[in-house]
Amino acid sequence: MSDFALKRPLMNRRYTLEVRQQMAWPWQALILGVSMLLGLLLSGAILVLAGVPAGELLNEFVILTLFDAQSLKSVLFQASPLIMVGLAGCLAFRARFWNLGLEGQMIFGAVGATAVTIWDIGSPGMRLPLMMVVAMVCGLLWAVTPVLLKLKLQVNEIVSTLMLNYIAINVLLHLMYGPWKDPKDAFPYSPKYDSFELLPELGNGLSLSIPIAIVIALIVLWFVNISRAGLYLRFVDKSPKVAGAVGVPVAKTILIAVLFSGALAGLAGLMVAAGQEGRLTHSFYVGYGFSGILIAFLARNNPIAATCAALLIATLFVSGRSLQVFYQIPFAMVQLIQAVLVICVASSDFFIRHRIRRVQGVD
Amino acid sequence: MDLITSWMGNIPEFAVPFALAALGLIITEKSGVLALGAEGLMLVGAVIGVGAALTFDNTAVALAIAMIAASIVSLLFALMVLVMRINQVISGLVLVFFCQGLTTLTGTLMGWTNQPVSGLGSIALWPLSELPYVGRFFIQNIVVYLVPLVFVFSVWALNRTTHGLRLRAVGENPQAADAAGISVLGYRLAAIVIGAALIGLAGAFIAVLSNKLWISNMTAGRGWIAVALVIFARWSPWKALAGALLFGCIEALIPQLAASGIKLPQYFVFMAPYAITLGVMVWVAVSKRDISSQPGALGAPFIREERT
Numbered sequence: 001m002s003d004f005a006l007k008r009p010l011m012n013r014r015y016t017l018e019v020r021q022q023m024a025w026p027w028q029a030l031i032l033g034v035s036m037l038l039g040l041l042l043s044g045a046i047l048v049l050a051g052v053p054a055g056e057l058l059n060e061f062v063i064l065t066l067f068d069a070q071s072l073k074s075v076l077f078q079a080s081p082l083i084m085v086g087l088a089g090c091l092a093f094r095a096r097f098w099n100l101g102l103e104g105q106m107i108f109g110a111v112g113a114t115a116v117t118i119w120d121i122g123s124p125g126m127r128l129p130l131m132m133v134v135a136m137v138c139g140l141l142w143a144v145t146p147v148l149l150k151l152k153l154q155v156n157e158i159v160s161t162l163m164l165n166y167i168a169i170n171v172l173l174h175l176m177y178g179p180w181k182d183p184k185d186a187f188p189y190s191p192k193y194d195s196f197e198l199l200p201e202l203g204n205g206l207s208l209s210i211p212i213a214i215v216i217a218l219i220v221l222w223f224v225n226i227s228r229a230g231l232y233l234r235f236v237d238k239s240p241k242v243a244g245a246v247g248v249p250v251a252k253t254i255l256i257a258v259l260f261s262g263a264l265a266g267l268a269g270l271m272v273a274a275g276q277e278g279r280l281t282h283s284f285y286v287g288y289g290f291s292g293i294l295i296a297f298l299a300r301n302n303p304i305a306a307t308c309a310a311l312l313i314a315t316l317f318v319s320g321r322s323l324q325v326f327y328q329i330p331f332a333m334v335q336l337i338q339a340v341l342v343i344c345v346a347s348s349d350f351f352i353r354h355r356i357r358r359v360q361g362v363d
Numbered sequence: 364m365d366l367i368t369s370w371m372g373n374i375p376e377f378a379v380p381f382a383l384a385a386l387g388l389i390i391t392e393k394s395g396v397l398a399l400g401a402e403g404l405m406l407v408g409a410v411i412g413v414g415a416a417l418t419f420d421n422t423a424v425a426l427a428i429a430m431i432a433a434s435i436v437s438l439l440f441a442l443m444v445l446v447m448r449i450n451q452v453i454s455g456l457v458l459v460f461f462c463q464g465l466t467t468l469t470g471t472l473m474g475w476t477n478q479p480v481s482g483l484g485s486i487a488l489w490p491l492s493e494l495p496y497v498g499r500f501f502i503q504n505i506v507v508y509l510v511p512l513v514f515v516f517s518v519w520a521l522n523r524t525t526h527g528l529r530l531r532a533v534g535e536n537p538q539a540a541d542a543a544g545i546s547v548l549g550y551r552l553a554a555i556v557i558g559a560a561l562i563g564l565a566g567a568f569i570a571v572l573s574n575k576l577w578i579s580n581m582t583a584g585r586g587w588i589a590v591a592l593v594i595f596a597r598w599s600p601w602k603a604l605a606g607a608l609l610f611g612c613i614e615a616l617i618p619q620l621a622a623s624g625i626k627l628p629q630y631f632v633f634m635a636p637y638a639i640t641l642g643v644m645v646w647v648a649v650s651k652r653d654i655s656s657q658p659g660a661l662g663a664p665f666i667r668e669e670r671t
Contacts, residue, residue, distance in 0.1 A: 160641055167638055178630075290460050329468070332464045333468055335464035346449045346454075346457070349449070
């Protein structure tokens with residue numbers, strides 16, 4: 001390999017690029033850390049360009065958000081739906097299925113849960129558990145079409161899941177401006193949920209959605225690391241062809257992983273609707289689909305890492321909202337910063353996998 | 364009668380962005396680079412086009428600047444897929460997210476949102492413009508008339524020139540092309556930048572010439588529909604043009620239906636293009652036509668050092 005590189009050096013005939021076999025993990029961590037830092041610095045530069053006073057940045061982002069008990073609570077609160085979509089991304093990507101339909105699945109999860117509240121199904125005591133089940137089932141059902149199209153007809157799931165997102169958004173808008181609009185409200189929102197339909201607060205002011213998110217993260221961890229399906233999933237992730245050849249039920253494994261992914265996205269929809277908004281709104285889903293994909297990518301599809309990445313993105317969400325209030329900076333800034341972070345982290349992989357070496361004796 | 368006349372008049376306006384974006388995608392993908400970033404590059408073309416039109420008050424200059432801006436942003440994508448060798452699907456998605464954030468931010472901070480621009484006047488292609496029913500189809504702005512010429516030139520360049528041959532060789536078998544002394548990364552870079560210019564023009568067309576203003580995320584998934592269109596057209600520019608016309612007919616019908624007084628739930632009408640795109644994808648998959656027309660190395664990064 002390196003012989004070849006020596007004979008035909010890349011670029012200006014003085015340096016060559018080599019593939020590294022292995023890099024010691026402290027170096028890997030260092031490179032990853034430096035690239036994250038670079039991403040944050042770039043984001044800071046963008047914020048300063050957008051008109052945030054440079055001196056306020058540290059204050060706004062780090063100190064106010066992480067060292068203030070109230071903000072820390074809202075970060076944890078914000079993190080729970082992000083953990084759900086992040087885990088949903090991990091599961092689908094482990095099956096080599098680009099589930100970009102997290103938003104659509106989230107919308108249908110929340111629509112299903114809201115249908116339960118509007119039609120008053122079940123006794124008040126059973127209402128919330130029923131809403132959760134319905135949200136998961138609806139999210140799962142919205143994921144059935146693209147995964148079956150992919151497995152049976154090899155329809156590109158990137159396009160199909162995205163198209164289904166746009167369809168779901170229009171269904172949501174139809175409901176919000178039409179049959180489900182709260183007549184008492186000027187905005188396109190559904191009627192407010194009753195108190196027993198909301199995710200309750202625990203004694204210390206934390207929402208029930210946080211323990212739920214942790215339990216689900218543990219279940220996903222069990223699923224991918226211990227369960228039989230998780231073992232099959234690792235085969236499929238490495239090579240679907242080899243997996244099929246050694247007798248792994250490839251199609252079934254992909255189906256289970258993607259439907260699980262859809263169910264988690266549906267639950268994320270419920271967490272936003274019944275946890276944060278207290279009703280269905282026309283734009284509750286904005287930003288979550290992308291964030292789920294980026295969290296899964298940052299975490300390299302590892303459920304524990306995804307939970308940590310979701311906390312980071314939640315900090316961004318919370319600071320993004322305060323930037324919106326104090327500096328009139330659009331929430332799209334959060335999306336831009338996430339993209340910058342992902343580009344930096346993804347680039348770090350290049351330096352982990354390659355080494356640039358000076359070549360001597362070649363003119 | 365009026366319905367058909369005005370429908371015909373609106374078709375090119377809706378078809379041109381699809382056609383230009385699909386052509387840009389085809390050029391990029393013929394070089395073996397999977398280009399999913401069209402939605403983002405269209406937004407860049409749209410916001411910069413409107414911004415330049417507001418600043419310079421000259422539509423031609425605005426369109427040119429929009430094309431250049433999209434090309435510059437596509438260099439980021441080129442850096443990711445060609446230099447850093449990041450997965451092409453992730454790179455394309457991140458590019459879309461990046462551009463969605465960037466364009467919303469730019470549009471808001473610069474105060475370009477909802478500011479009307481003048482656009483271009485229409486030119487009637489005389490005797491065709493006098494035809495009954497379809498006459499309005501031939502009263503369009505100059506850019507619409509240039510689109511067929513751009514297609515003819517692109518097809519000629521791809522199929523009849525040495526550079527086009529090399530570009531296709533790089534997309535079919537980069538190892539062989541490399542051994543023949545063709546710069547794989549060079550051709551891929553050129554394909555990304557040229558494709559991005561056309562995609563940027565598609566976005567600028569929507570904002571500057573069609574809607575005559577900028578609203579954040581105004582392309583509303585048209586970039587993704589263009590991606591589907593390229594798969595549907597099996598990487599053939601002429602089939603992509605036909606597909607763009609088909610989608611133009613569908614999209615142009617939506618405002619007509621609203622104006623005609625037929626009572627349909629409007630959001631179900633709005634979802635039609637997406638549902639039809641999905642339907643077309645399924646139809647293509649069921650009919651299982653020649654899969655071989657896909658560029659051989661599409662989506663595979665070329666890494667000389669990892670050659671086996």
